[in-house]
Amino acid sequence: TQQVLVNEHLVKDAFVLPGLGTMELILEGVRTALPQYSDQLVVNNLLLLAPLVVSDHIKLSVVVEKGENQIKAELKITDSNKTLATCLIGTNTSSIKELISLDSIKSRSKFTMTHEEVYERFKAVEICYGESFRGISKLWCSENEVLGLVNLPETAATLEEGYLWNPFLMDAIIQCTSGLQTPNEALNFMLPHKFENVCWLKEQPKSCWVH
Numbered sequence: 001t002q003q004v005l006v007n008e009h010l011v012k013d014a015f016v017l018p019g020l021g022t023m024e025l026i027l028e029g030v031r032t033a034l035p036q037y038s039d040q041l042v043v044n045n046l047l048l049l050a051p052l053v054v055s056d057h058i059k060l061s062v063v064v065e066k067g068e069n070q071i072k073a074e075l076k077i078t079d080s081n082k083t084l085a086t087c088l089i090g091t092n093t094s095s096i097k098e099l100i101s102l103d104s105i106k107s108r109s110k111f112t113m114t115h116e117e118v119y120e121r122f123k124a125v126e127i128c129y130g131e132s133f134r135g136i137s138k139l140w141c142s143e144n145e146v147l148g149l150v151n152l153p154e155t156a157a158t159l160e161e162g163y164l165w166n167p168f169l170m171d172a173i174i175q176c177t178s179g180l181q182t183p184n185e186a187l188n189f190m191l192p193h194k195f196e197n198v199c200w201l202k203e204q205p206k207s208c209w210v211h
Contacts, residue, residue, distance in 0.1 A: 008130020009171075017052040018133075019192045020170035022085045026073045027164050029062025030089055034071065041164070044070070046087040046195040060084075100211060105147045109140035111183060121178065121187045132156040135172025141179035148176035148210040166204055176210045 059078040156168035
């Protein structure tokens with residue numbers, strides 16, 4: 001699974017760990033250091049400070065500091081002590097607060113993009129996804145809003161074992177933000193930098209809507 005996670009995520013000719021794969025490493029470190037915590041964890045203020053270009057000899061460390069109400073965690077390259085990501089972790093007390101109308105969002109969209117169109121745009125800026133990362137089925141887009149239908153590819157669905165949050169699903173969810181750029185303009189090369197709050201309210205699906 002780890003080999004697919006890296007080999008199918010090529011950015012500018014380099015094998016880069018997906019940003020939300022970084023979050024999975026941090027969560028695994030927290031669960032190992034503090035096994036009394038349940039799987040219902042919430043990640044707050046996740047900062048991705050540098051991409052992790054994968055090599056055969058790299059060693060990583062997760063530094064965990066337990067506070068009164070939350071946990072601070074950092075992912076570091078062991079040899080250089082360089083920090084790759086930091087976040088605060090608490091427990092899940094959230095609930096569903098709002099229902100949205102999919103038909104309303106679709107009706108106000110200015111353009112749509114198919115699965116093929118989405119991944120051709122990524123390829124044009126040298127972001128090459130393997131089959132397991134090609135989860136977007138369709139996007140409904142406008143200047144400041146995107147609705148995406150994500151279906152976990154069969155190749156990724158067989159690789160779910162051991163993950164708290166499936167990085168193939170999470171990456172496809174983040175890919176939907178590409179729909180904020182119109183199809184007649186070249187896709188700006190962007191990498192995720194900050195996630196304010198990440199929380200699962202229900203069991204992770206094989207298919208989901210992204211707004």
